[in-house]
Amino acid sequence: MTQEKNCLIITDIQNDFCPGGALAVSEGDKIIPIVNRMASKFDKVVATQDWHSPGHISFASTHRKQPYEIMTIDGIQQVMWPDHCVAGSFGADFHRDLDLREVDLIIRKGNDLNIDSYSTFLENDKKTLTGLHFYLQGFEIKDLYFCGLATDYCVFSSVMDAVEMGFHASVILDACRGVDVPAGNVTATLQRMKERGVRILNHNELSL
16 A cells, blocks of 8 residues: 655744744744754645735734734634734745745735635635645645644644545644643644544654
Protein backbone atom coordinates (compact mmCIF):
# COMPACT_ATOMS: atom_id res chain seq x y z
CA MET A 1 0.00 0.00 0.00
CA THR A 2 1.46 3.38 -1.01
CA GLN A 3 1.75 6.09 1.60
CA GLU A 4 -0.71 8.97 1.24
CA LYS A 5 0.72 12.21 -0.09
CA ASN A 6 1.13 14.84 2.59
CA CYS A 7 1.34 18.59 2.99
CA LEU A 8 2.73 20.84 5.69
CA ILE A 9 0.64 23.97 6.27
CA ILE A 10 2.68 26.76 7.86
CA THR A 11 0.25 29.21 9.43
CA ASP A 12 0.90 32.97 9.62
CA ILE A 13 4.53 33.15 10.78
CA GLN A 14 4.50 36.90 10.16
CA ASN A 15 6.19 39.81 11.88
CA ASP A 16 3.03 41.09 13.54
CA PHE A 17 2.45 37.71 15.22
CA CYS A 18 6.02 37.43 16.50
CA PRO A 19 7.58 39.24 19.48
CA GLY A 20 7.62 42.99 18.85
CA GLY A 21 4.66 42.78 16.45
CA ALA A 22 1.24 44.38 16.72
CA LEU A 23 -0.45 41.12 17.76
CA ALA A 24 2.52 39.25 19.17
CA VAL A 25 2.13 35.62 20.18
CA SER A 26 4.40 34.75 23.09
CA GLU A 27 7.47 32.88 21.78
CA GLY A 28 6.00 32.95 18.28
CA ASP A 29 9.48 33.13 16.77
CA LYS A 30 10.73 30.12 18.77
CA ILE A 31 8.95 27.68 16.46
CA ILE A 32 10.77 28.86 13.30
CA PRO A 33 13.84 26.58 13.57
CA ILE A 34 11.56 23.54 13.98
CA VAL A 35 9.45 24.55 10.98
CA ASN A 36 12.54 25.11 8.83
CA ARG A 37 13.93 21.67 9.71
CA MET A 38 10.64 19.90 8.96
CA ALA A 39 9.67 21.49 5.67
CA SER A 40 11.80 19.34 3.37
CA LYS A 41 10.16 16.15 4.65
CA PHE A 42 6.78 16.85 3.05
CA ASP A 43 5.46 16.32 -0.48
CA LYS A 44 4.05 19.85 -0.57
CA VAL A 45 4.37 22.89 1.69
CA VAL A 46 1.81 25.70 1.92
CA ALA A 47 2.37 28.93 3.85
CA THR A 48 -0.52 31.17 4.88
CA GLN A 49 -0.39 34.92 5.31
CA ASP A 50 -2.89 37.26 6.97
CA TRP A 51 -3.34 40.12 4.50
CA HIS A 52 -5.77 42.77 5.72
CA SER A 53 -6.93 46.03 4.18
CA PRO A 54 -6.64 49.20 6.30
CA GLY A 55 -9.86 49.64 8.29
CA HIS A 56 -10.51 45.90 8.31
CA ILE A 57 -13.66 44.68 10.06
CA SER A 58 -11.58 42.73 12.61
CA PHE A 59 -9.65 45.79 13.83
CA ALA A 60 -10.69 47.31 17.16
CA SER A 61 -9.78 50.76 15.79
CA THR A 62 -12.36 50.38 12.99
CA HIS A 63 -15.16 50.19 15.56
CA ARG A 64 -13.54 52.43 18.20
CA LYS A 65 -13.43 49.46 20.54
CA GLN A 66 -10.75 48.18 22.88
CA PRO A 67 -8.59 45.30 21.60
CA TYR A 68 -9.89 41.83 22.52
CA GLU A 69 -13.48 42.96 23.03
CA ILE A 70 -15.95 40.67 21.26
CA MET A 71 -18.67 41.94 18.93
CA THR A 72 -21.28 40.22 16.80
CA ILE A 73 -21.21 41.54 13.24
CA ASP A 74 -23.74 40.22 10.70
CA GLY A 75 -24.32 37.22 12.96
CA ILE A 76 -20.60 36.35 13.19
CA GLN A 77 -18.81 36.62 16.53
CA GLN A 78 -15.73 38.76 16.01
CA VAL A 79 -12.80 39.39 18.33
CA MET A 80 -11.61 42.98 18.07
CA TRP A 81 -7.91 42.69 17.28
CA PRO A 82 -5.21 45.36 17.25
CA ASP A 83 -4.49 46.54 13.69
CA HIS A 84 -2.22 43.83 12.27
CA CYS A 85 -0.89 42.34 9.03
CA VAL A 86 -1.96 45.26 6.87
CA ALA A 87 -1.34 44.30 3.24
CA GLY A 88 2.11 45.35 2.06
CA SER A 89 3.34 46.37 5.50
CA PHE A 90 6.40 45.08 7.36
CA GLY A 91 4.04 43.50 9.90
CA ALA A 92 2.43 41.41 7.18
CA ASP A 93 5.76 40.10 5.89
CA PHE A 94 6.90 36.62 6.82
CA HIS A 95 9.44 36.60 9.65
CA ARG A 96 12.92 36.98 8.16
CA ASP A 97 14.11 33.70 9.73
CA LEU A 98 11.39 31.60 8.07
CA ASP A 99 12.95 29.70 5.16
CA LEU A 100 10.52 29.89 2.26
CA ARG A 101 12.55 27.82 -0.20
CA GLU A 102 10.46 24.70 0.38
CA VAL A 103 7.12 26.56 0.10
CA ASP A 104 5.10 25.60 -2.98
CA LEU A 105 2.10 27.88 -2.45
CA ILE A 106 1.28 30.99 -0.41
CA ILE A 107 -2.38 31.54 0.55
CA ARG A 108 -3.30 35.08 1.57
CA LYS A 109 -6.42 35.36 3.69
CA GLY A 110 -8.53 38.04 5.34
CA ASN A 111 -8.13 40.40 2.39
CA ASP A 112 -11.88 41.06 2.13
CA LEU A 113 -12.47 44.27 4.10
CA ASN A 114 -15.74 42.96 5.56
CA ILE A 115 -14.94 39.33 6.44
CA ASP A 116 -12.24 38.05 8.76
CA SER A 117 -10.53 34.79 7.89
CA TYR A 118 -8.86 32.55 10.44
CA SER A 119 -8.99 29.35 8.39
CA THR A 120 -6.87 28.82 5.32
CA PHE A 121 -9.79 26.97 3.70
CA LEU A 122 -12.82 29.15 4.43
CA GLU A 123 -13.35 32.73 5.50
CA ASN A 124 -15.30 33.31 8.71
CA ASP A 125 -18.62 33.49 6.89
CA LYS A 126 -18.05 29.74 6.31
CA LYS A 127 -19.08 30.24 2.67
CA THR A 128 -16.16 31.95 0.91
CA LEU A 129 -13.53 29.43 -0.18
CA THR A 130 -9.83 30.23 -0.52
CA GLY A 131 -9.39 27.44 -3.08
CA LEU A 132 -6.75 25.57 -1.05
CA HIS A 133 -8.79 22.37 -0.93
CA PHE A 134 -8.92 22.30 -4.76
CA TYR A 135 -5.13 22.64 -4.88
CA LEU A 136 -4.67 19.75 -2.45
CA GLN A 137 -7.22 17.58 -4.25
CA GLY A 138 -5.44 18.27 -7.53
CA PHE A 139 -2.28 16.73 -6.10
CA GLU A 140 -4.26 13.89 -4.45
CA ILE A 141 -3.11 15.01 -1.00
CA LYS A 142 -5.17 13.73 1.93
CA ASP A 143 -2.75 13.94 4.86
CA LEU A 144 -2.26 17.44 6.32
CA TYR A 145 0.11 18.61 9.05
CA PHE A 146 -0.41 22.01 10.66
CA CYS A 147 2.02 24.31 12.45
CA GLY A 148 2.35 28.03 13.10
CA LEU A 149 0.41 30.84 14.75
CA ALA A 150 -1.83 30.85 16.58
CA THR A 151 -2.81 27.45 17.91
CA ASP A 152 -6.24 28.53 19.15
CA TYR A 153 -7.32 30.69 16.20
CA CYS A 154 -5.93 30.27 12.69
CA VAL A 155 -4.41 26.82 13.24
CA PHE A 156 -7.56 25.60 15.03
CA SER A 157 -9.96 26.96 12.41
CA SER A 158 -7.91 25.55 9.55
CA VAL A 159 -7.72 22.13 11.17
CA MET A 160 -11.45 21.95 11.86
CA ASP A 161 -12.29 22.94 8.26
CA ALA A 162 -9.78 20.40 6.94
CA VAL A 163 -11.49 17.62 8.90
CA GLU A 164 -14.90 18.79 7.70
CA MET A 165 -13.62 18.61 4.10
CA GLY A 166 -12.45 15.02 4.53
CA PHE A 167 -8.70 15.49 5.05
CA HIS A 168 -6.66 13.71 7.72
CA ALA A 169 -5.29 16.38 10.06
CA SER A 170 -2.38 16.42 12.49
CA VAL A 171 -1.13 19.32 14.61
CA ILE A 172 2.60 19.56 15.34
CA LEU A 173 2.21 21.08 18.77
CA ASP A 174 5.80 22.12 19.48
CA ALA A 175 5.76 24.00 16.16
CA CYS A 176 2.73 26.06 17.24
CA ARG A 177 2.09 28.82 19.77
CA GLY A 178 -1.26 30.23 20.93
CA VAL A 179 -2.64 33.59 22.01
CA ASP A 180 -4.85 31.97 24.69
CA VAL A 181 -7.56 34.65 24.47
CA PRO A 182 -9.78 34.17 26.41
CA ALA A 183 -7.67 32.42 29.05
CA GLY A 184 -7.81 28.64 28.62
CA ASN A 185 -8.58 28.87 24.92
CA VAL A 186 -5.54 26.83 23.83
CA THR A 187 -6.52 23.91 26.08
CA ALA A 188 -10.16 24.14 24.98
CA THR A 189 -9.38 24.19 21.25
CA LEU A 190 -6.89 21.32 21.55
CA GLN A 191 -9.59 19.27 23.23
CA ARG A 192 -12.08 20.08 20.47
CA MET A 193 -9.57 19.02 17.84
CA LYS A 194 -8.87 15.73 19.63
CA GLU A 195 -12.61 15.05 19.79
CA ARG A 196 -12.72 15.34 15.98
CA GLY A 197 -9.97 12.75 15.61
CA VAL A 198 -7.11 15.18 15.01
CA ARG A 199 -3.71 13.76 15.88
CA ILE A 200 -1.63 15.94 18.21
CA LEU A 201 2.12 15.25 18.14
CA ASN A 202 5.56 16.86 18.40
CA HIS A 203 7.94 17.19 15.48
CA ASN A 204 10.23 14.41 16.71
CA GLU A 205 7.29 11.98 16.44
CA LEU A 206 6.89 12.51 12.71
CA SER A 207 7.29 9.34 10.68
CA LEU A 208 7.57 10.57 7.11
